[in-house]
Amino acid sequence: MADVTNYIDRLVAELCPDGVEYRPLGELLAYEQPTKYLVSSKDYDDSYLTPVLTAGKTFILGYTNETEGIYPASEEEPVIIFDDFTTAFKWVEFPFKAKSSAMKMLTLKSGTDSLFKYVYYAMQCIVYNSSDHARQWISKYSNIEVPVPPMEIQEAIVEILDKFTNLEAELEAELEAELEARTLQYEYYRGTLFGGLKDPDNGLPAIAGLVKTLCPDGVEYRSLKDVVAKNYGGGTPSKTKTEYWDGDIPWASVGDLSDGVLEVTDTRSKITEEGVKGSSTNIVPAGAVIVAIKINPGRMKIAGMNLAINQDIRGLVLNEFMNARFLTYYFRTLVFAGHGTIVKSITNKHLMETKIPVPPMEIQEAIVDILDRFDALTSSLSEGLPAELAARRSQYEYYRDQLLTFPRKGENQ
Numbered sequence: 001m002a003d004v005t006n007y008i009d010r011l012v013a014e015l016c017p018d019g020v021e022y023r024p025l026g027e028l029l030a031y032e033q034p035t036k037y038l039v040s041s042k043d044y045d046d047s048y049l050t051p052v053l054t055a056g057k058t059f060i061l062g063y064t065n066e067t068e069g070i071y072p073a074s075e076e077e078p079v080i081i082f083d084d085f086t087t088a089f090k091w092v093e094f095p096f097k098a099k100s101s102a103m104k105m106l107t108l109k110s111g112t113d114s115l116f117k118y119v120y121y122a123m124q125c126i127v128y129n130s131s132d133h134a135r136q137w138i139s140k141y142s143n144i145e146v147p148v149p150p151m152e153i154q155e156a157i158v159e160i161l162d163k164f165t166n167l168e169a170e171l172e173a174e175l176e177a178e179l180e181a182r183t184l185q186y187e188y189y190r191g192t193l194f195g196g197l198k199d200p201d202n203g204l205p206a207i208a209g210l211v212k213t214l215c216p217d218g219v220e221y222r223s224l225k226d227v228v229a230k231n232y233g234g235g236t237p238s239k240t241k242t243e244y245w246d247g248d249i250p251w252a253s254v255g256d257l258s259d260g261v262l263e264v265t266d267t268r269s270k271i272t273e274e275g276v277k278g279s280s281t282n283i284v285p286a287g288a289v290i291v292a293i294k295i296n297p298g299r300m301k302i303a304g305m306n307l308a309i310n311q312d313i314r315g316l317v318l319n320e321f322m323n324a325r326f327l328t329y330y331f332r333t334l335v336f337a338g339h340g341t342i343v344k345s346i347t348n349k350h351l352m353e354t355k356i357p358v359p360p361m362e363i364q365e366a367i368v369d370i371l372d373r374f375d376a377l378t379s380s381l382s383e384g385l386p387a388e389l390a391a392r393r394s395q396y397e398y399y400r401d402q403l404l405t406f407p408r409k410g411e412n413q
Helices: 002-015 116-124 151-198 205-214 273-277 324-331 348-352 361-403
Strands: 022-024 029-032 050-053 060-064 079-083 089-092 103-108 145-147 221-223 228-232 245-252 269-271 289-292 300-303 307-309 313-318 355-357
Touching: 002 151, 089 116, 103 116, 116 145, 116 151, 116 361, 151 205, 151 324, 151 355, 151 361, 205 361, 228 348, 245 273, 289 324, 300 324, 307 313, 324 355, 324 361
Parallel strands: 245 307
Antiparallel strands: 022 145, 029 103, 050 060, 079 089, 079 103, 221 355, 228 313, 245 269, 289 300, 289 313
């Protein structure tokens, strides 16, 4: 990359010996209000054809079947969508509908002697923090100046940054494909391990031998209630009583069960002793399992510390012959249909009647050991993916800023 920046420096020295002209974005870009492109319905479906866009991180909110008022962006006529409140922006080369009336469509003004993609890259270098919740483009953002070197330099920079962007996208796709493959492999082995409890001949050899030796008549399946020593319900302290909240007692809701980690080691909300005493919540001891009965029924994790639970969760202290990690892994293979059209739920009775395998502890521990190792491999890749992408993004931003930093015309060289 050093050779590239040296090449740009040489071009600047040759073509702009007195420095580069800076111009306000408002002189380079025209804006259009999104009114006639706004989506009317929130009835999105992946089978529909037209994407609904936001300039924020989500970008594609969904797909609509609306056929009128579609912005006709294309590779030949791209557009920058700009959030007038947050100043986030995206480059778009395909037809779309807009979600927010705060979005502006930015296009290149004619006769500006600028490349549109170059202006887009120059905008990425702007450091801007809006201090108020107000429209930004007309009053402030459009007045920000960006360097406008000769066309030859713009073309060279766009070519370099396009290649860098494409390489970054290819890397992201490769890493995500690797993660998906690793996850599918993990799910296959998990299914094979638990399937081998019923049919050892089709299970993994290491476990099949144990099953045949320790369970010659087959592995026993029992109701969940048979392995539970204590079953806790939960509750929510009154939100109107501030003395119940922001304490030091972890209070778990279904949202705390949403990621793939096996244990809950922190919760989004904390309550006080008064909150525990003044509500129907209960403290579930560390090492017990907590399982959702509403919203995401059947989602289970292990309590990594003593914690309180809300009414959508049951806390289960297991008998000594049941390994909590084994049970939690097994529950990941189950699907609970639940009842309700909006919020899915199961009853505590339904949960307790769930059939589970109860092999000897030696078999449970062997399966847990294998799945723990697979889980660690998958988790390391899941954690490494964002880190690798962040590193590439930082590298890209560094070189982009280097390429787009020019001496201003008229300043001392």
